[in-house]
Amino acid sequence: MEFAQYITYGVINGSLYALVAIGLALIMGIMGIFNIAQGSLAMIAGYGSVLFFQHLKIDPFVSLVFTLPAMFLIGVFMYLTMFMSMNKYDSGQKLRNSMLVSFGLVLIMETLATILWTANERTVTVAYSGAVLAVGDLRIPYTGLATIVLAIGVIFGLHFFLKHTTFGKSIWAVSQDHDCAMLMGVNVRRTTLAAFGIGVAISAFAGAVVSLHTVSPAIGIDWTNKALILIVLAGVGSINGILFAGLLLGIVEALGVYLVGVHYTGVVGLLIFIIVLMFRPQGLFVRKAGV
Amino acid sequence: MLEITGIDVFHGDLQAVWDVSLSIEGKGITTLIGSNGSGKSTVLSTIAGLLKPVKGSITFDGVRIDTMPAHKIVETGIAMVPEGRRLFREMTVLDNLEMGAITKRARQKKNETMAWVLDVFPILKERARQRADTLSGGEQQMLAIGRSLMSQPRLLLVDELSLGLAPVVVQKISHILDEINKTRGIGIFLVEQNVVMALELADTGHIIENGCIVGSGKASELLASDQVRQAYLGMDGE
Numbered sequence: 001m002e003f004a005q006y007i008t009y010g011v012i013n014g015s016l017y018a019l020v021a022i023g024l025a026l027i028m029g030i031m032g033i034f035n036i037a038q039g040s041l042a043m044i045a046g047y048g049s050v051l052f053f054q055h056l057k058i059d060p061f062v063s064l065v066f067t068l069p070a071m072f073l074i075g076v077f078m079y080l081t082m083f084m085s086m087n088k089y090d091s092g093q094k095l096r097n098s099m100l101v102s103f104g105l106v107l108i109m110e111t112l113a114t115i116l117w118t119a120n121e122r123t124v125t126v127a128y129s130g131a132v133l134a135v136g137d138l139r140i141p142y143t144g145l146a147t148i149v150l151a152i153g154v155i156f157g158l159h160f161f162l163k164h165t166t167f168g169k170s171i172w173a174v175s176q177d178h179d180c181a182m183l184m185g186v187n188v189r190r191t192t193l194a195a196f197g198i199g200v201a202i203s204a205f206a207g208a209v210v211s212l213h214t215v216s217p218a219i220g221i222d223w224t225n226k227a228l229i230l231i232v233l234a235g236v237g238s239i240n241g242i243l244f245a246g247l248l249l250g251i252v253e254a255l256g257v258y259l260v261g262v263h264y265t266g267v268v269g270l271l272i273f274i275i276v277l278m279f280r281p282q283g284l285f286v287r288k289a290g291v
Numbered sequence: 292m293l294e295i296t297g298i299d300v301f302h303g304d305l306q307a308v309w310d311v312s313l314s315i316e317g318k319g320i321t322t323l324i325g326s327n328g329s330g331k332s333t334v335l336s337t338i339a340g341l342l343k344p345v346k347g348s349i350t351f352d353g354v355r356i357d358t359m360p361a362h363k364i365v366e367t368g369i370a371m372v373p374e375g376r377r378l379f380r381e382m383t384v385l386d387n388l389e390m391g392a393i394t395k396r397a398r399q400k401k402n403e404t405m406a407w408v409l410d411v412f413p414i415l416k417e418r419a420r421q422r423a424d425t426l427s428g429g430e431q432q433m434l435a436i437g438r439s440l441m442s443q444p445r446l447l448l449v450d451e452l453s454l455g456l457a458p459v460v461v462q463k464i465s466h467i468l469d470e471i472n473k474t475r476g477i478g479i480f481l482v483e484q485n486v487v488m489a490l491e492l493a494d495t496g497h498i499i500e501n502g503c504i505v506g507s508g509k510a511s512e513l514l515a516s517d518q519v520r521q522a523y524l525g526m527d528g529e
Contacts, residue, residue, distance in 0.1 A: 166389075166393070166398075169382070169386060169389065169390060170390070170393060172379075172381070172382070173379050173382070173390050176379045176380060176381055176382070177377050177379060179341055179361075179373075179377075180373055180377040180378075180379070181379075181390070182340075182341070182360075182361040182362050183339055183341070183361060183365065183370075183371050183373060183377075184362075184365065184390050184391055184393050184438070184442070185362045185365035185366060185393045185394035185397070185442060186362055186390075186393055187360075187362050188362065
């Protein structure tokens with residue numbers, strides 16, 4: 001039964017990985033912008049959750065009503081000031097430039113967080129933090145359960161938004177053919193701005209969950225690393241694949257912990273990263289290589 | 292209806308269109324013919340707003356449109372069928388059509404227009420739930436035209452209708468375009484390399500060479516003229 005317990009934790013961790021990666025996948029898939037700062041944004045959002053809890057005793061899942069719009073506005077600001085001007089470049093140049101700029105943002109956010117909130121680790125301890133749901137011998141933390149539900153909800157919500165609403169379809173159309181979407185009458189500037197804002201806003205979900213674990217200025221790049229592994233596993237442009245990639249990484253890591261020991265978690269993750277890059281570079285959940 | 296006055300258009304540093312003036316009458320079919328790289332597609336992209344003229348102006352029913360962004364020009368009643376179809380490949384046929392009716396004006400009558408478009412191109416009804424990239428070339432061209440019609444245009448710009456299509460398919464689609472023009476009163480401005488097809492379909496023709504208009508006239512007269520016969524049909528002036 002111990003084995004099943006490990007897998008359960010793997011699924012919970014994997015869901016959190018997916019929550020961090022989904023914003024990165026959305027922004028990269030739709031706009032061709034490589035936003036390395038996505039993990040740092042989750043870190044900033046995590047501090048938001050911590051502060052709301054410390055000062056106002058608001059539960060991290062409830063304070064999403066504040067952190068979501070706040071992160072959206074941060075995204076809009078980032079896009080207008082830094083990324084919008086990159087649209088004039090070809091896609092390769094845009095990818096490289098955005099990577100460099102967002103790497104700078106990682107450093108800025110980490111330093112800013114250290115100055116504002118010190119380098120100490122912080123955690124939100126809610127009443128249900130230690131509570132578990134017992135299923136037979138299996139013990140599932142309520143916070144973990146919430147993580148899984150949130151990851152599934154966000155990813156399927158996003159899928160529904162992109163494929164079944166008018167505004168979502170415009171975003172999807174712009175991602176397929178920027179100029180042609182414009183010819184149809186899509187306001188491409190407004191649409192990409194909103195898409196970037198949404199991609200960044202999603203990091204608020206990750207932040208809420210992260211705040212229940214550990215928040216410190218240094219976690220940003222760690223979360224981005226996980227997100228990048230997920231993007232490679234899922235394949236660039238695959239949004240639904242992110243959830244499965246997250247679960248795969250989480251479970252493989254858990255198996256690593258079970259079989260080899262906790263110190264090798266990172267190694268196991270990078271190992272499947274390399275294996276996938278070697279044998280299926282287009283990703284596991286993309287049917288054919290992208291054009 | 293559409294008045295182009297002395298436009299110069301550049302691709303980067305390269306000037307593609309030199310002082311072009313054209314007047315396109317409201318109800319008929321007009322064509323702009325020329326060889327590859329003559330600047331004809333550039334003229335069309337400039338009308339649609341994807342490119343901006345550095346000199347001159349374009350007005351549509353008296354409203355100046357060359358200063359508008361492309362997505363606003365659609366709302367004035369100009370729709371473009373882009374070269375190479377440019378469908379939203381990952382979307383279904385229905386979603387593609389729906390994207391054509393994204394403007395506020397078109398959205399209000401979406402269902403009506405959709406019914407009409409599916410009536411004009413019955414094959415699209417059969418393919419309704421298929422992904423656009425699973426269609427044949429001819430079906431894709433029909434979808435591209437249908438998608439542009441969804442915006443309820445008064446003037447339809449068509450870029451290289453015949454590109455990569457079998458002659459029999461080209462004939463079928465140009466027949467449908469003719470019908471749309473006659474029954475719905477939608478003006479058509481066609482840019483073509485297939486000179487015979489274009490001039491047979493159109494009422495008025497213009498010839499463009501190296502970015503300059505070098506001839507204009509009734510399509511039937513152009514088709515019979517030495518200028519066209521020698522330059523484009525490889526015939527002697529007999």
